[in-house]
Amino acid sequence: MEVKQIIVIGSSAGGIKAVNQLLSKLSPGLPIAVFVVIHMSKNSQAEIIRTQFQRATNYECQVAADGEPITAGKIYIAPANHHLFIKRGIVRLTNGPHENRWRPSIDVLFRSAAAAYDSHVIGIILTGMLDDGTSGMSAIKRSGGICIVQEPGEAEFEDMPANVLNNVQVDYQVLINDMGYIIEEILTQPKKDLVPIPEDVKIEAAITERMISSIDEMERIGEHSNFTCPDCGGNLWKMKHEDFARYRCHTGHVYTENALMEKQNEALEESLWISVRMLEERKNLFLNLAGKAGELQSGAETETTYRQKAAQLAIHIDRLKKLLVAIGKTGPADEGYL
Template identity: 45%
Template sequence: MKDPQHIIVIGASAGGMPALTRLVSNLAGDLPAAVLVVQHFAPESFGQHLVDRLARHTTLRCLLPSHGDKLEAGTLYLAPPDRHLLVRDGTLMVTKGPRENNYRPAADALFRSAAAQYGSAVIGVILTGMLHDGTAGLEQIKRSGGRAVVQDPDDAEFSSMPESALINVSIDYVVPLAEMGALLTQLVQTPPSGPIVIPQDIKMEAAIAERIVGETEDIERLGTPVPLTCPDCGGSLWQLTEGSVLRYRCHTGHAFAAESLLESTQHALEETLWVALRMMEERKNLLTSMAGRGQGYWSIQQEERIMEIKRHINRLREFLLNGQEHNSSTEQAG
């Protein structure tokens, strides 16, 4: 097989497999590009089944890659479950590095890696999905001279990922799935533009994901420390200073777009409040047992403390349940 002239990187989440099968059905097996795909799915998923499903709809060679595989034209590589897919020096890296935007594999990690290695030869594609993965990586592809393609949100089963990209990145093409295969085929027929200087911050972040570097000093070159902690490891966070997407990193490698970090802290807060509710219930039960064995003034004091903690329990439970109902209605609206 020939070395690829272009690298097409695709990110998809909710609704992604039906969208991917439609897209690859319009890509020929002699495509002068390698196609690398991140589809969010559960860590216990059987990746080969998904590769076989894609292979039934295209003449591209479809693979679940192994670490060190050579990157070849006319081949589609699907990131394995619970592994990041990266590229370096014409080969694939399959790693269990830190999650990005709470995902592994993450589209941001793949997009950034491709941008750092191949610059203007990269075409980044965002398909249907929830939340924001892929937006920062697409912006890094653009800063490295590559091109950005987004599925029309009106055509996407879930519009959050395409909409996030459109809000934050200067997109070159916004098309429905029915037109995307022909567009990609057209784009890879022309040679990439001349070489450009890849921004140093993109190279540095790619090296962090590859575990080549990852010391605190390396992160300090990319951003400034902020009074926030990483929801995954509890380490300090740095706000990254380059690019148009507000992002954060910790020195162990976890990375978040601002929206993803906000969602993570919301989950952590909710878990903490449920623990607090359980502890208050246990305290109430203990006080009730003590009051039943007491007499006179001491028993009256315990009853007052029980009534007070019951009020706190009811308020906290109402807050938690109302918050869950609000989040559910917001997700349905999105």
């Protein structure tokens, strides 16, 4: 059976339950190939997820393997610590740089699907935190595909659906239970007029596959920003074909503004903890010196000086620790780990 439609699904926190529910609503025998990215830690076992999904559907579920052909009636699941990438007729896996701090990344899958299958793509975003998937959904929409988003009020974590709705003109905003018949209805509709795939979508997909970019490519899709990549220290380029801010470096790290802020917070927190440690060591050194000076008959004044310096350092240490608590409270909770 020929693949008539590519379906790409992206989710994060709460994703296993949501994707399981969606797969159970797919009518059997449809001419589709389904690709799933769920955020997971690099030590997660995708085979466990595959087993759960297989119980919910008659379609064959498998952990994606690099180079295998795309076949109708199959559901391909991204393995841990690999980007799932689609070429025309072929599944690809890459170990390229993280996008939006994730590997696998939803944006990578969605963008590659748009570049390879243009209007024959249905993108679905389900529950999750932050905004991975927004750029990929935009690529699908701009390439003529169909965009479906879970109703945020139903999502266990509404960030990802809400961010797509705020930045992309989606075709359907629905409950998961309604997605099955919507997909079936889309498949019965007449073929849409082909929309030219935007050049920047094709360039970014090619960069992800090669895992390296050129100056010429970066100048065509972005413009210099004042930010540096928190992962490699290279200059970040601001992508210029989207209505929301997104940044890419030559190495291939990609950040939305939210992801960049979160990464910067982590770097700042690490630096502050190093400062706390060094100040604590210096404070303890002053206290040791004060103790030794106190043992000397003429050391009272020296002891007082050292203890005053230690007390001053204690004040700075306390301030830094309060700042670290404040930074921790503003950052999002860890999510997506299985």
